[in-house]
Amino acid sequence: MCMFTRHYRSLILRKRTPEPGPPGGAPESAVENRAAALALAARPSSEASESATRVAAAALSSASVAAAATSPPTMRSLLVLLASAAALQPPQRQRTRCASVVRAAAEPISGPGIAPPRNVKGGDLQCCCAEVRDTGIGTGFYRDGHCSTGADDAGRHTVCIEATAEFLTFSAAVGNDLSTPMPEYMFPGLQPGDKWCLCAQRWEQARVADSAPRVHLRATHENTLEHCDLADLEAFAVDLEECKEDDARVDDLRAQMMKTAGLA
Secondary structure (H helix, E strand, O other), X not given: OOXXXXXXXXXXXXXXXXXXXXXOOOOOOHHHHHHHHHHHHHXXXXXXXXXXXXXXXXXXXXXXHHHHOOOOHHHHHHHHHHHHHHHHOOOOEEEEOOEEEEHHHOOOOOOOOEOOOEEOOOOEOOOOOOOOOOOOOOOOOOOOOOOOOEOOOOOOEEEEEEOOHHHHHHHHHOOOOOOOOEHHHOEOOOOOOOEEEEEHHHXXXXXXXXXXXXXXXXXXXXXXXXXXXXXXXXXXXXXXXXXXXXXXXXHHHHHHHHHHOOOO
């Protein structure tokens, strides 16, 4: 698991008693309890997002009922109906290969010691995978769904990959089993097609062995370039055409600015 196991082991060992499980049923073991607690601490979970939606709906419902008290009978009935509909409204989700991704949760971690969220093309770091196959687990060293990195991430989990059967077989053969779930480390186990933040040196190792997985450049952190060449990453890029379009828009904008300033 590269270097993140040490980081999560230190967090887990600080908790000596089981944490309460999520609504709808408690986990069956203390390890699962701790993993659930770490998941909530590491990133906004789908359960937390749904709770926030319910709170917002309740607030809307209360406001509607208050308005209904001073409204004509017809309007009062309409407001009550709207309040009921809001209370039953599910959170907005986007279906992807990474399962149900709550849009509001797709923000990279920030804070002291965290590297700026920029990708290898110089743009904003995009989400790699906020939730893998409905496991409740997001990718990244910080489990924020992004390939964020910082002082704690000695292994540089910065390359957003799309796993293949060939790569997973190769990785297991060199001692880095990425297919077996490890819930105590909030690792869901990867399947072909899953997106995950891989250690930059592990990706380079696989590239040299002709077993490298595809890469999402816009979700790959710029610190990857400390270990990998941009040209090599581009050769395996899933989103290379999109990146070229981004570059073209930036070039056009630069040209327009130069022309406006009278420098063209």
